[in-house]
Amino acid sequence: MLRWLTATVALATIAAAFGVTWIKYDTRRLEARLQAQEHQIEKAESDIAILRAELGFLTRPERLDPLARRHLGLQPPSSAQVIRLDDLPKAAKPRAGVTP
Amino acid sequence: MPEATHLTTSDAAGSAAFSARVLLLLLVVLCGLAAIGGQTVRVATSRPSTETIAVSEPIARNWSRPAIVDRNGVLLASDVALPSLYADPKLVIDRDEVVERLRTVLPDLDERDLLRQLGEEGRRFIWIRRGLTPRLAQQVHDLGLPGLAFRKELRRVYPAGQIAPHLLGQVDVDNRGLSGIERFIDTSDLAQPVLAPVVSTRAPVRLTLDVAVQHAVRQEMQAAITRYKARAATAVVMDVRSGALVAAVTLPDFDPGRAAAADEEGRLDRLFGGVYELGSIFKAFTVAMALDGDVVTLDSVFDAREPLQIAGRKIDDYHGQKRKLTTREIFLHSSNIGAGLIALKAGGAYQRQYLDRFGLTGDLVLEGAGVAAPLLPQRWTELETATIAYGHGLAMAPVQFAAASAALVNGGVRIWPSILASGRAQPARPVQVLKADVSRQIRDLMRLNVVDAKGTGRRADVAGLEIGGKTGTADIARNGGYAERAVIASFLAAFPIGQPRYVALVTLFEPQPTIETKAQITAGVNAAPTAGRVIARIAPLLGLRAARTASAP
Numbered sequence: 169m170l171r172w173l174t175a176t177v178a179l180a181t182i183a184a185a186f187g188v189t190w191i192k193y194d195t196r197r198l199e200a201r202l203q204a205q206e207h208q209i210e211k212a213e214s215d216i217a218i219l220r221a222e223l224g225f226l227t228r229p230e231r232l233d234p235l236a237r238r239h240l241g242l243q244p245p246s247s248a249q250v251i252r253l254d255d256l257p258k259a260a261k262p263r264a265g266v267t268p
Numbered sequence: 269m270p271e272a273t274h275l276t277t278s279d280a281a282g283s284a285a286f287s288a289r290v291l292l293l294l295l296v297v298l299c300g301l302a303a304i305g306g307q308t309v310r311v312a313t314s315r316p317s318t319e320t321i322a323v324s325e326p327i328a329r330n331w332s333r334p335a336i337v338d339r340n341g342v343l344l345a346s347d348v349a350l351p352s353l354y355a356d357p358k359l360v361i362d363r364d365e366v367v368e369r370l371r372t373v374l375p376d377l378d379e380r381d382l383l384r385q386l387g388e389e390g391r392r393f394i395w396i397r398r399g400l401t402p403r404l405a406q407q408v409h410d411l412g413l414p415g416l417a418f419r420k421e422l423r424r425v426y427p428a429g430q431i432a433p434h435l436l437g438q439v440d441v442d443n444r445g446l447s448g449i450e451r452f453i454d455t456s457d458l459a460q461p462v463l464a465p466v467v468s469t470r471a472p473v474r475l476t477l478d479v480a481v482q483h484a485v486r487q488e489m490q491a492a493i494t495r496y497k498a499r500a501a502t503a504v505v506m507d508v509r510s511g512a513l514v515a516a517v518t519l520p521d522f523d524p525g526r527a528a529a530a531d532e533e534g535r536l537d538r539l540f541g542g543v544y545e546l547g548s549i550f551k552a553f554t555v556a557m558a559l560d561g562d563v564v565t566l567d568s569v570f571d572a573r574e575p576l577q578i579a580g581r582k583i584d585d586y587h588g589q590k591r592k593l594t595t596r597e598i599f600l601h602s603s604n605i606g607a608g609l610i611a612l613k614a615g616g617a618y619q620r621q622y623l624d625r626f627g628l629t630g631d632l633v634l635e636g637a638g639v640a641a642p643l644l645p646q647r648w649t650e651l652e653t654a655t656i657a658y659g660h661g662l663a664m665a666p667v668q669f670a671a672a673s674a675a676l677v678n679g680g681v682r683i684w685p686s687i688l689a690s691g692r693a694q695p696a697r698p699v700q701v702l703k704a705d706v707s708r709q710i711r712d713l714m715r716l717n718v719v720d721a722k723g724t725g726r727r728a729d730v731a732g733l734e735i736g737g738k739t740g741t742a743d744i745a746r747n748g749g750y751a752e753r754a755v756i757a758s759f760l761a762a763f764p765i766g767q768p769r770y771v772a773l774v775t776l777f778e779p780q781p782t783i784e785t786k787a788q789i790t791a792g793v794n795a796a797p798t799a800g801r802v803i804a805r806i807a808p809l810l811g812l813r814a815a816r817t818a819s820a821p
Contacts, residue, residue, distance in 0.1 A: 210464075210466060213466075213467055213469075214348070214349040214420075214465070214466075214467055217346060217347060217348050217349070217467045218348045218349070218350075218402070220343060220346065220427075221343065221346050221348050221425050221427045222427075223427075224342065224343035224346075224427025224428060225425075225427040225429075228427060228428050228429040228431075229428070229429065229431065229479060229480065229483035230429045230430065230431070230483065231429070233483070233487070244484065244805050244808075245808045246804065246808065246814075247730075247732055247733055247804065247807045247808050247812060247813055247814035248732055248813075248814045249808065250808045250811070250812070250813040250814070251813060252813060255813075
């Protein structure tokens with residue numbers, strides 16, 4: 169009886185040793201993957217920051233102003249060109265007997 | 269064998285004690301294993317640590333800072349991780365070749381300095397250029413020179429260009445704020461030191477500035493400097509109800525990406541950091557305070573035939589009317605004599621009290637920007653009372669004057685300006701410094717000044733936009749006296765004058781006589797038309813439409 173117990177425990181110990189080693193390596197692998205992903209995120213965020221800055225730079229007023237004037241023939245708007253919806257003449261009431 | 273068969277009591281007791289010891293040992297081992305097991309469970313279920321270990325020598329310590337945006341989110345300043353070029357002299361094979369080939373990519377490289385540094389004994393690290401664009405870095409990399417390497421650093425870039433460099437401020441080589449909003453970011457603990465160039469994840473600092481309006485104002489002021497041959501100019505546009513500074517321009521300015529190359533004139537922020545006697549625009553306050561206390565009415569008459577003599581000094585009018593003037597006419601013709609008489613009638617104590625209430629004598633505290641403190645006269649006698657009435661003897665930053673002028677046109681409520689969108693709101697109970705009726709009278713006077721054929725502000729008139737304002741031409745105080753023909757010409761405008769939404773203060777420093785201005789340098793010929801052009805340009809951007817004519821169907 170004792171011999172079976174001893175044998176089982178010995179086997180369990182060996183299995184546990186294998187298991188611990190496997191878990192250790194698996195953990196390290198996952199950690200490496202996590203770090204690689206975090207590194208990718210950081211790089212992506214850095215690239216986004218650069219792209220946002222570049223977009224802002226290309227759309228800055230002192231660049232667009234002369235381009236709009238030269239290539240699109242645009243001018244700064246005057247106040248007379250700004251109207252509101254209430255400024256529009258109201259639709260005329262349909263005359264009696266006339267179908268639109 | 270006799271010993272083996274003799275199991276004496278002591279042997280039995282001995283083996284029992286032996287078993288007890290084994291049991292105890294087993295228990296201890298089990299406890300130990302249980303502890304390890306428990307610890308394993310604890311570690312497995314706890315959240316992963318966010319500490320990172322950066323293996324880098326602290327040669328370059330960076331500060332990570334949030335971006336700065338305008339009221340609509342347009343990027344004004346942001347961090348980017350850019351490659352910085354350095355050299356290890358020990359690994360450089362041919363110094364001359366390296367410097368020569370680098371010059372093909374970086375034309376403004378200081379050759380002699382770099383050669384000298386590369387030749388220094390014992391140095392293993394030399395910065396060549398910090399913060400290269402990725403494209404330039406690639407070009408340098410393609411040169412294939414040994415001994416060169418890159419290290420990423422956080423660098424501040426200003427995508428909106430040369431638009432408000434004084435306001436935004438500068439950073440030092442480690443990305444720490446030195447002035448302006450950048451400095452504010454540091455003092456508010458929003459910037460943090462980092463070992464790796466990680467861009468900040470904090471929300472950007474939002475300003476009240478509108479980039480489109482700022483650009484328009486800056487462009488018009490730049491044109492005015494050229495047109496009137498002025499030395500410098502400032503312009504500020506403020507919302508009279510919220511105190512938001514929509515535009516704040518100081519010229520000359522500098523390229524924020526190359527702050528070190530800025531010259532002395534470009535560095536000076538005249539809008540916030542300089543105090544000046546602003547001249548006749550002050551008369552608006554003088555008339556307002558006199559009306560508010562019923563010291564005068566618009567029809568009160570004052571004798572402006574003779575110059576005012578006080579304490580051995582003479583106060584005279586420029587192109588004076590030399591007759592009796594009503595309060596209204598004093599405003600319209602901008603009479604110094606008249607303003608002095610009004611102030612003397614009100615009295616120095618009364619005047620001082622009102623200037624305090626308007627916020628013209630104390631420090632203007634603006635979150636995110638420092639404003640130079642006003643210069644008050646050391647004594648406040650009759651002479652000071654009279655000269656302050658027309659804007660001399662009291663010096664302040666133009667932004668402080670503009671902020672105080674909101675109360676003149678918005679119904680008499682004192683407004684505190686702000687440059688940050690999250691800035692302090694106006695007090696829950698409005699601080700009334702003028703009666704609403706007096707504010708209306710001032711608005712009428714300002715409008716009269718622009719529409720009347722003899723008004724000093726008539727050149728600020730723009731068809732369809734109801735602009736009202738006051739001109740001011742102040743002699744510049746220099747060397748204890750006043751400079752010959754050197755003036756600060758200003759125009760204070762409010763629009764639309766019926767129910768003003770904004771005030772604009774446009775100031776030209778030392779405009780010169782030109783053919784166009786018929787050799788005059790008064791504000792009526794330079795600052796007033798400039799203000800008209802500025803307002804005509806920004807009104808549509810601010811959502812103001814031209815007044816509808818009566819002929820609409």
